[in-house]
Amino acid sequence: MKSILIVDDEEVIRNGIRRTIQKQFPKHRIHLAGSPEEAVDALRHHHMDIVLTDILMPGMTGLEFMAILRRHYPHIKAVVISAHSEFAYAQEAVRLGAKDYLLKPIGKDRLIELIANIGEEIDRENKRTLETQLMKSNLNYLREAVFQRLASGLDLGRFDITSFIERYPSFHLVMVRMDSDKKLTLEHFMIENVLSELIEMHGDGFVVSIDNLSLLSLVKLRAGVELEELVGELRTHLKSYLKRVPFKVLSSELLHDLRAIPNELQRMRQASVSKEYEHYDSGGDTAIEVALQYMKMHYHEELSLEKTASVVFLNPVYFSQLFKQKTGQGFKEYVIHLRMEQAKQLLQNAQLKLADIAERIGYQDVRHFTQIFRKKFELTPTEYRQRLVEMKSE
Template sequence: MNILVVDDESVIRSGIERTIHRHFPEHRVVLAADPEEAVQLLKQEPIDLVLTDVLMPGMTGLELMEISRKIHTHVKWVVISAYSEFAYAKEAVRLGAKDYLLKPIGKETLIDMIRELGKEIEQENERNKEAQLLKRNLRFLREAVFARWASGLDLGGIDLAPFTENHPFFHLVMVRLESDSDTKLEHFIVENVFSELIESAGKGFVTSIDARSLLGLVTPSGEGGLNRLVDQLRSHLKRYLKTPFQILCSDRISDLAKVPAEVRRMRESSAFQVYDHYASGGEQAVEVALQYIRAHYSEELTLEKVASIVYLNPVYFSQLFKQKTGKGFKEYVTHLRLERAMELLRDSELKVGDISERVGYPDVRHFSQIFRKKTGFTPSEYRQHAGAGRSDASAEQTAKP
């Protein structure tokens, strides 16, 4: 039996591992310090039993269990916590946990539990091993073939019809993630949540078409089923993801030959669609962008150019920039340029045309129009007004006894 122990406290992980090795040397134990590591191990290892802590950074053990149980249906779960609130136990049971243990865990309690679950898992494995292997291989084959087709690649003579014969019509639903970091965990979350919702809304499947995009083929049951599925998907992903995302949908499709073109259209339209969710981070990207703007405000600056500097989609960068600064990109750059222009008008004798070029406006007439619109003065009027103000202040200072 392969046992995965998920706990952010190394003392707890090591203690459970020692106890199991001492009394059940035939069992293999793997350790994860957080849910993200657990996700990777569940994908890489043939895990039979998961012992998971409840409260951990990033994601709770119950959330890990909830998003994992559909794709890893054979895995048994035991929830461990130092908190005895009934709500945790109730939720663990609802999700199908075999047991709920409180820290510190007594050795005898742990030994008895491993012994009982070991027998149960051994019996189930004998019955289900071949069936699960066949089902899993067919699923991955179907998804891999469809992903290749959706991406416009040659299938090498494979007939796609048997893979989609239960879908005389369908919709495509694409989820695109936006992040400048690794999205393996987010990918896993989307795949599991999406698959579960499709199962409850009709029939279909989900496949990955690149590192940041997943595509669902959905045949909803009943009127309005697709809209309900998308609303639920958006709601769940906002809850679980820390990464911004988009959800794009196709019209009804009944001809498989149209899939590659529709996928291309969805990818292209994503560049102009707002994001369903903001990232909880992003401060670093915006700060880098602000530093670049302050250093290059005298040059031509576009939203697309600055977004490329921080490796973000322009639509998402625009939303994130306004969220973090309180101003739109163009508004922020204009404000910065005019502030600098006012400084130069007050404190230097440069000509207005020279100042215009220094703050990023090669056309002095355009500069004067923007300046007047924002301040109520032309640049010359502002300089005169600012100079008069300084003269009055100087005279007043001189007149003081």
């Protein structure tokens, strides 16, 4: 019996693959995921042997998802499903460890044969490597648990960390912190995967989770590699992967004592408070463009910063910062600008009463409307209307 996860944003495809497999292999457990987020959640709660994943999905490509599998679930056999036959896709899928590359529409006989072959391969490998994998996994968990206790300043008791000290006589700390009100399970996995791969490329170390928004890594760089190089590559990757989630990267000087970790982590957290979150132009521009269009359509309603931020799926604090950066105006200032410009247009119609105009642009109180108008244009609405009459009569 094998556990299989099918990841595809098309429900028809997911269900079709499930029916084909269950008919031929009724004892296999089948799990379905319509998005990378659902797939990551399924992996965290269920043991999987085989994953069949679409190559193009919103939020994360199948190839990016496979990179996560290779890092965190190396025992899983992955099969890529695609409507594209480009060699580059297949080549990258193979590089990431894919057992095969299936083109849509998927032939039933080919799928059944593939699942059978992979199942036999898993059985052979399980007999040889189960004990080794468990030992390696346990050692990794133990190492990360020790590091988490060190970072928190907790007593290690009688645990001997001599080997830990010998392996990391000098090191840097690198922390990534995100900002969001929502659960960031997928983004968390992305950061851990990217940072782990960069550490592996440039030296030795590992990554642990501090909380839902933060990850901390210990990095021992190879000779000739500068920390700025790794941090720069990390920022570049995160700007691409995190899309609309703001983040900040902090790092330490070269440390030579594991006992310095708690104080250094505290310093980095304090520095994090004053350090601005990373902004990325492409996603930011798009979000603000959508927000501006929404504001132009709804300026006459009760328009709050929180509501507008939710329309573009951004944290209100981050949205406020990004809005001012992109427009040069604060959110409330811009709303007033929209309303007052519209008021000037409506005042040209002599048949409209001031109360009607105030209501049309979002103010229930005429007196409040008049005060804001005068503050912005140094004229009351009545005086502005009189000026229009005088200009026409000249």
